[in-house]
Amino acid sequence: MQTTDLSIVADAAHAVNPWVALAYLAAGVLFILALRGLSSPATSQRGNRFGMAGMLIAVVTTLITHEIASLPEIVGAIVVGGGVGWIIARRIAMTAMPQLVAAFHSLVGLAAVLVAVAAFLNPGAFGILGMDGNILMVSRIEMALGAAIGAITFSGSVIAFAKLNGNMSGAPIMLPGRHVINLGTLVAIIAATALYAISNDAGAGEGWLFWALLAAAFVIGFLLIIPIGGADMPVVISMLNSYSGWAAAAMGFTLHNTAMIVTGALVGSSGAILSYIMCRAMNRSFLSVIAGGFGADAAIAGEAREQRPYKAGSAEDAAYMLEQAEKVIIVPGYGMAVAQAQHALREMGDKLKAKGVEVKYAIHPVAGRMPGHMNVLLAEAQVPYDEVFELEDINSEFAQADVAFVIGANDVVNPAAKTDKTSPIYGMPVFDVGNAKQVFFIKRSMGGVGYAGVDNDVFYMDQTMMLLADAKKMVEDIVKSL
Amino acid sequence: MDFISILSIFILACFVGYYVVWSVTPALHTPLMAVTNAISSVIVVGALIAAAAEGSPSAKWLGLVAVALASVNIFGGFAVTARMLAMYKKKDKPVLSRADGPAVPEKQA
Numbered sequence: 001m002q003t004t005d006l007s008i009v010a011d012a013a014h015a016v017n018p019w020v021a022l023a024y025l026a027a028g029v030l031f032i033l034a035l036r037g038l039s040s041p042a043t044s045q046r047g048n049r050f051g052m053a054g055m056l057i058a059v060v061t062t063l064i065t066h067e068i069a070s071l072p073e074i075v076g077a078i079v080v081g082g083g084v085g086w087i088i089a090r091r092i093a094m095t096a097m098p099q100l101v102a103a104f105h106s107l108v109g110l111a112a113v114l115v116a117v118a119a120f121l122n123p124g125a126f127g128i129l130g131m132d133g134n135i136l137m138v139s140r141i142e143m144a145l146g147a148a149i150g151a152i153t154f155s156g157s158v159i160a161f162a163k164l165n166g167n168m169s170g171a172p173i174m175l176p177g178r179h180v181i182n183l184g185t186l187v188a189i190i191a192a193t194a195l196y197a198i199s200n201d202a203g204a205g206e207g208w209l210f211w212a213l214l215a216a217a218f219v220i221g222f223l224l225i226i227p228i229g230g231a232d233m234p235v236v237i238s239m240l241n242s243y244s245g246w247a248a249a250a251m252g253f254t255l256h257n258t259a260m261i262v263t264g265a266l267v268g269s270s271g272a273i274l275s276y277i278m279c280r281a282m283n284r285s286f287l288s289v290i291a292g293g294f295g296a297d298a299a300i301a302g303e304a305r306e307q308r309p310y311k312a313g314s315a316e317d318a319a320y321m322l323e324q325a326e327k328v329i330i331v332p333g334y335g336m337a338v339a340q341a342q343h344a345l346r347e348m349g350d351k352l353k354a355k356g357v358e359v360k361y362a363i364h365p366v367a368g369r370m371p372g373h374m375n376v377l378l379a380e381a382q383v384p385y386d387e388v389f390e391l392e393d394i395n396s397e398f399a400q401a402d403v404a405f406v407i408g409a410n411d412v413v414n415p416a417a418k419t420d421k422t423s424p425i426y427g428m429p430v431f432d433v434g435n436a437k438q439v440f441f442i443k444r445s446m447g448g449v450g451y452a453g454v455d456n457d458v459f460y461m462d463q464t465m466m467l468l469a470d471a472k473k474m475v476e477d478i479v480k481s482l
Numbered sequence: 483m484d485f486i487s488i489l490s491i492f493i494l495a496c497f498v499g500y501y502v503v504w505s506v507t508p509a510l511h512t513p514l515m516a517v518t519n520a521i522s523s524v525i526v527v528g529a530l531i532a533a534a535a536e537g538s539p540s541a542k543w544l545g546l547v548a549v550a551l552a553s554v555n556i557f558g559g560f561a562v563t564a565r566m567l568a569m570y571k572k573k574d575k576p577v578l579s580r581a582d583g584p585a586v587p588e589k590q591a
Contacts, residue, residue: 021483023528031521032498038514041570048513048567052560053519062527068534073546077533079551085558089565097512097562104519104559106550111525114548116539125535126528138485221536241515248522250494250542256483256529260524262495270498292588366510372511376566384573390508453583 021258023061029263030054035266041385058259094380095337098237098369099165105240106157109221111212112150112247116143120210120255128254137197139254144193144210146250148217153243155221160236163225164369166422170230178227179291185220189213224290229370235278235289238372242271280325281365281391283427310446313465315477318440321465321480322348325402325438327358328393331431332374333367335408335443339471340379345407348475349383351482361388362398362431364412395432402434406458408471410443415454439464442471513566520559526552 029451030050037047068074119126120135120143128139135143162168175181192213199209204259228236241410249264279286323329330349337341361383367374377387398404406413417430433439439458445468446459458464467474506514529552532545 027524028495031524032502034517034521035499035502035506035514037504038510038517040507041567041572044510044513044567044570045564048517048560048563051517051563055521055524055526055556055560058524058527059530062530063534066531066534067536069536070533070546074530074533074549077546077550078553081553085554086561087555088554088560089558092562094566097516097566100558100562101512101515101519104516104555107555108522108525111523111529111548111555114551115528115532116545118538118544118548119528121544122532122535122538123532123542124537125541237515241518244522245518248525251525251528253485253488253492255528256488257527258491260527261488261492262498263521263524265492265495266499266502267522269496270503270506270518273500273503274515277508277511336499338489345547363509363512369513370513370515372508375509376569379566379569379571382571385509385570386573388509392509440588459570464557 002083017065018157020061020065023057024257024259025262027061027259028055029057030057031259031263031266034081035270042271046108048212053257083432090237093384094376095340096165097373097376098233099161102161102164102237102240105237106161107242108244109150109153109155109157109240109247109367112244112251113147113154115251116147116150116254117214119143119251120147120343126255135364139445141193141197142250142253144196144213146247146254147210147214148193149243149247149250151204151214151217151457152221152224153240153247155218156225156236156243157221159222159225160233160240163230164233164237170233172229173226175223175227178223182220182223185216185223187215189220213398226281227291228289232282232284232289234366234368234370234373235282235286236276238271238274238278239290240271242245242268242275245269245271254302273435276369277365280388281429283425283429288304308460310459310466311464312468313440315467315469315474316481318467318474319478319481321438321440322352322478323355323407324356325352325357327397327401327404328352328360328399328403329398330361330405330407331413331433332361332363332378332407333409333412334374335410336378336471337368337374337408339408341407341472341475342383344472344475345385346381348380348479348482349387351479354482359387360394362391362394363388364409364429364431365392367409380408389427391431400433401436402432404434404439405442405474406439407442410456414460416455416457433458434461437463440466440467442467442469444468509570510567513563516563516566517558520556520563523552523555523559526556 031054034047034051037043123135127137130136163170192209196209245267247263252260252264352359363374413431413433417425417428425443529545529548532541533549
């Protein structure tokens with residue numbers, strides 16, 4: 001009778017009450033609406049509330065439909081975790097958003113691993129035991145996938161966090177023979193998953209394989225991210241975002257839970273699309289980013305450049321010419337965020353607008369350390385979002401602009417991306433700031449170059465005035481002179 | 483539910499995700515990441531099942547840790563998204579109307 005009992009257990013766990021299935025479906029639909037709301041800033045806050053409602057439904061449904069043997073502990077875990085998350089969310093600086101997102105990804109990854117291990121240790125509770133008392137083969141594959149992707153997400157995100165947070169150098173770390181090591185580890189994970197899936201051994205035999213694939217997945221997450229340089233971090237965060245989704249989806253398959261599957265698919269596609277957008281904006285293939293090493297070779301090439309004459313100006317010169325302008329396009333880059341110049345910049349924009357100058361902001365998709373990072377920083381500085389434009393929407397307007405005001409950006413305005421086939425950034429879409437009547441370029445000194453380490457012809461154009469100073473100080477000085 | 487039904491839901495949801503995410507305005511890509519992070523913490527459902535179940539104390543404790551981790555993400559993710567979204571403001575009409583008057587310094591937030 002042993003086998004029949006177990007199959008009843010399995011059936012009972014999966015043959016859920018239709019209302020419960022509907023509740024999870026509703027949660028999934030609310031998550032879709034949460035993302036849909038982000039199509040415009042006007043609807044986005046409502047969308048976020050849909051997301052919260054969906055999560056509440058999912059949690060409450062789970063709690064009321066399962067026999068809870070340990071409610072106080074669960075409530076304690078939610079209160080402690082929720083409290084920590086809440087405090088972090090209130091306190092975090094907007095410039096630190098990439099690190100925060102990386103840290104959050106690592107938590108999702110670790111949670112997925114823990115759930116998979118818990119399912120492995122107590123399969124009966126998850127309703128994944130088959131007739132023979134073993135975990136069902138399909139569940140074993142799903143569990144192994146969930147655990148492996150979760151582990152890669154975890155260790156990869158920890159490295160991404162350390163690089164973004166400055167705990168670790170942003171420079172690529174290249175192990176000798178890393179492609180062979182990575183490929184070998186990947187093959188080992190797949191082999192262990194396959195062997196685990198077809199194993200007939202209920203006890204220690206198959207268990208060994210599960211732990212082995214988990215360990216290998218932790219290692220490969222680490223190995224995959226260490227050779228990737230700082231400039232490629234937007235792609236890495238997007239990719240890890242995607243992985244965290246696939247991990248949730250795999251666990252959703254194990255639990256036959258619609259909310260988890262729908263969410264996993266949404267998050268997985270979202271991260272994949274963002275990775276694609278980032279790669280396209282740098283004209284790099286996803287594979288070349290993952291292979292890593294970008295920024296290492298280029299830095300060497302950058303050292304050998306010649307000295308060429310350029311024009312330097314003062315804050316007073318810049319302020320005078322900005323006042324005379326009819327149209328100013330500001331091109332901010334990550335340097336603006338590092339210098340914390342966004343508030344001063346907005347003040348400058350306000351003063352110019354008060355004098356009748358048209359001010360617009362132009363954002364490159366890879367400006368900043370994560371997709372959309374620059375938009376958030378400008379929004380924080382209270383720049384209205386309808387003055388902020390994307391690359392394709394504003395690039396043609398430089399021809400009508402009196403001043404292109406480049407602050408903390410470099411590679412995204414480098415014409416070499418269009419003209420120099422040998423340049424590491426060749427093919428990357430860039431702003432045509434050279435079409436503007438004048439270009440003001442704020443830069444700390446003539447020494448450093450962008451992440452890609454390439455010289456920029458814009459520095460030496462006739463209409464360019466270099467404003468060599470700390471970005472924040474320079475903008476503040478311009479504001480004083482206006 | 484059998485595997486094929488689940489797979490169907492998954493594949494269709496991938497298509498929904500594809501079209502919904504392409505319609506997200508690039509200006510909101512950072513909030514998009516924060517909110518996808520928050521919703522992917524729906525993994526808490528699995529964590530709750532593990533934490534609630536009797537039978538394996540180690541599975542229960544792993545479940546509880548997973549509940550705590552996912553809760554950091556749920557509360558943190560939605561809160562930080564809400565904080566970011568609240569900062570996106572449209573052009574302030576009064577600022578524009580001041581264009582021909584004397585330059586009034588903007589209030590610092």
